[in-house]
Amino acid sequence: MSQPNKPQNDLPKQPTFRDEHDMEGTVMTEHANIDSQLDSESAALSPDQMMQMLSHLQRLNLSSHLGLGLAHQLNHPLSASVNYIQCSIKKLQDDDFDRQELLGLLQHASQESYRAAELIMRLRRFVSQAVPRISTLNFNHKVLEVAALLSPLLKENDIELKLELHDDLPSLLGDRIQIEQILFNLGLNAVQSLTEHPVAEPCVVIKSDVNQAKTVLVCQVLDNGKGLDPRIAPHLFEPFTTTRANCLGLGLALSQVLSDLYQGQLTVENQPSGGCAATLTLPLSQTSENRSEIS
Amino acid sequence: MSDKLQPKQANCLLILEADEPQSHSLFQLLQAYGYACITLDSVSQLKRYVFDDDVAYCLLADVGTSRKSKSRLDDYIQSHPQLPVIALSCSSNVNMAVTYTRMGTVGFLTKPLQIDSLLKAVQDGLQLARQIMDYRHQRVEYENRLMRLSQREREVLDLVIDGMSSSQIAQHLNLSVKTISLHRTNLMNKLEADGVVHLVRMITPGPIPKLVSPWQRHV
Numbered sequence: 216m217s218q219p220n221k222p223q224n225d226l227p228k229q230p231t232f233r234d235e236h237d238m239e240g241t242v243m244t245e246h247a248n249i250d251s252q253l254d255s256e257s258a259a260l261s262p263d264q265m266m267q268m269l270s271h272l273q274r275l276n277l278s279s280h281l282g283l284g285l286a287h288q289l290n291h292p293l294s295a296s297v298n299y300i301q302c303s304i305k306k307l308q309d310d311d312f313d314r315q316e317l318l319g320l321l322q323h324a325s326q327e328s329y330r331a332a333e334l335i336m337r338l339r340r341f342v343s344q345a346v347p348r349i350s351t352l353n354f355n356h357k358v359l360e361v362a363a364l365l366s367p368l369l370k371e372n373d374i375e376l377k378l379e380l381h382d383d384l385p386s387l388l389g390d391r392i393q394i395e396q397i398l399f400n401l402g403l404n405a406v407q408s409l410t411e412h413p414v415a416e417p418c419v420v421i422k423s424d425v426n427q428a429k430t431v432l433v434c435q436v437l438d439n440g441k442g443l444d445p446r447i448a449p450h451l452f453e454p455f456t457t458t459r460a461n462c463l464g465l466g467l468a469l470s471q472v473l474s475d476l477y478q479g480q481l482t483v484e485n486q487p488s489g490g491c492a493a494t495l496t497l498p499l500s501q502t503s504e505n506r507s508e509i510s
Numbered sequence: 511m512s513d514k515l516q517p518k519q520a521n522c523l524l525i526l527e528a529d530e531p532q533s534h535s536l537f538q539l540l541q542a543y544g545y546a547c548i549t550l551d552s553v554s555q556l557k558r559y560v561f562d563d564d565v566a567y568c569l570l571a572d573v574g575t576s577r578k579s580k581s582r583l584d585d586y587i588q589s590h591p592q593l594p595v596i597a598l599s600c601s602s603n604v605n606m607a608v609t610y611t612r613m614g615t616v617g618f619l620t621k622p623l624q625i626d627s628l629l630k631a632v633q634d635g636l637q638l639a640r641q642i643m644d645y646r647h648q649r650v651e652y653e654n655r656l657m658r659l660s661q662r663e664r665e666v667l668d669l670v671i672d673g674m675s676s677s678q679i680a681q682h683l684n685l686s687v688k689t690i691s692l693h694r695t696n697l698m699n700k701l702e703a704d705g706v707v708h709l710v711r712m713i714t715p716g717p718i719p720k721l722v723s724p725w726q727r728h729v
Contacts, residue, residue, distance in 0.1 A: 287574055287600040290621055291529050294600075297622035298535030305542040320538060327531055373578045 267346065270396060270473065273465050274342050277399055280407075281367060285338065288367040292330035299324035337363060340392070341399075347390035354387050354394070354432055354497075355380045358421055361398040365406060372410050374417040381424045385499050387432060393473050397481070398434070400466040401493040405438035407459060408491060412441040429499065436493045442485040451483055470495075520564060521636050525549045526556055526571040526583070527598075536570070536623075543629065553582040566643045568635035569593055573610065574600035574621075587613055591718055592642050594635040598623065616721050634721055641719040652712045655701045663697040666690060671710055 260268070278285075303320045306312040341364060362376060369376050387394070402419065409417040420437040443451070450456045452471045457464030467483065474481045479497040486492045523545050527533035533549045540547050550556050561567060571583060587595050596617040597610040607618045616638060617631030659667065669679045676694060680687040703709050 290600040291532055294621040294623065295529070295531035295535040298532070298539045301623075301625045302535065302539040302542045305539070309542075323531070323535065327535070330531075371577070 266472070269465075270393070270469055271342075273463070273469050274392070274396055274399075276463055276465070277396075277403060278338060278342050280403060281338075281364070285334075285367050287371075289331055289334055292327040292334070296324045296327035296331070299327065341395060343392070345392060347393060349388055349390055351386040352389055352391055352394060354384050354434070355382075355423055357391065357394045357398060358423060358434070361395055361402055362421070364395075364399060365402050368403075368406050369419070372406065372417065374406060374409055374419060377418060377420045379420060379422040384423060384425055384432065385429050387497060387499060389477060389497075393476070397470045397473050397495060398436070400470045401436040401495070404466060404493065405436055405440070405491065407462075408438055408440035408442075411459070414439055414441075425499070432497045432499055434495045434497075436495075437486065437490060439488075439490040442489060442491050443483065452481075520562075521546060521566050521568075521639070522562075523547045523632065523636075524556070524559070524567055524569045526551075526553070526569060528552065528572065528579070532572070532621075539625075539628075540632070543632075545632065553579060553586055556586065563646075564643075566636055566639035567593060568616070568632065568639045569595045570598060570632075570635075571595055572599075573597045573606070584613070587615070592646065594638045594642070594721070596631045596635050614720065638719060638721050645716075645719055649715055656712065658700045659697055663693050663700070666693045667697050667701075667709065667713070670694065670706060671713055 299320050303317055303324070306317055306320075337360065358378065358380060362378065365376070368374075398421075402421065405419045409419070416439070418439050420435070422433075422435040422437070424433045424435075425431065426433065444458050447456060447458055452467050454468040455464040456468070467481070471481045474495055474497065477497050479495060481493070481495050483491065483493045523540055525533055525536050525540070525547055527536065527549065528551050530551075533551065537547050537549050548559075550559065556569075569587075571587075573580060573583060587593075591614065595610075595613075595615045596619060597615045598619050598621055599606060600621050602620045610618050616635040617627070619627055619631060656664075665683070666679060669682060674682065676690045677687050679685075680690045683690070697703075698709075701709065701712060703712065
């Protein structure tokens, strides 16, 4: 899990709160829109709005899978921060300290508090009920973001995550949350398959690549688990298809709908070497037509 | 008593924590309170650690890690009853607290740590560690003394502990009472013992000291 952590350090130490406020603004207007629509058109929601609500619900459901792992993850930086502060208090009480040393301790404390804040913000961003907003995205950053969201689950179950990211991907036009949602679904499927049928060295690989002409982005999520249940394979993308007791069975269905929005393709199949391979292809040359369709 | 042990004051806290910031912050905190600390990031590092026989160790271990490393840690704790352990956990899970308390840990603390309970647990842990160290030193000392005995003296010693008088032993071994008395005097000198009760204590090791719970102290 050292790979996904590294780029995290590149993030600004101080989280940018502006983005967050922006989003809350849009959340508010979104509510207002839906409410007025409900009143005037007797609960007739447009397919777009249904889609938005459904994908929001699924994200909320996804976040519930993080569960205790997330609480633990949050406890780590808070715990370190408290230790640093207690240590500074003790040094001040004893009136025996080196200015530089004390400064270092307090800086550590603040850094750890920001680490906690960052975790909360990442999750809030993911489950926020925002209207899709198209922007140019660095696909690899989205992979890292999802890796960070999944990391408590990975740690809890001793699953290794390998990232094989193409280091010169053209940027992608799209909605950040939609892309993350597809990736999260594929990642969570891989993790769940490995926790249900444990193997000796559980491992999830996420690859990103681009074709020679640089027109299609290819992303693969591979695991070394038991592979697809043959009974379920033909119905894989139908809603409410699941082998898991506590799952809705919406993950792949929704991911396919989302990738369709991008004229993309999503396939899931067993690897010859065992385990499951999910392949997502997204065309990169987005025309203005496509853009309006997504938003 | 003739075999007073030298009081040893050297203490050391072992911090077993995989998360670097938590490990570093706890190290800094405990050092500020004047404790010598060593940080370890895995059970395998703990297994490789070479313990100094004259230092009282207490282990502060994060028990909230993944299942695999948790079971490795549990095995280690159970196979090292002479090392006092303070369990640090992210969750205040009652079952977990009970499990670790039954394993004989000195404390079960939830993170973020409360400074008062941390210091209390560390004091308890190190106090117990010193008692265990004294116990271990005494056992080694007794073993060394017992090595000094001849085969015949050892035989007489075992019979004394069985509760036989010198004349009974003489009869049993087909020797004169005078010879037995001589053996007894010699073995008492070699063992530096001041009575039969002392002999019994040398032969039968008592249990490893355990933390006395607060409610037991008042009984």
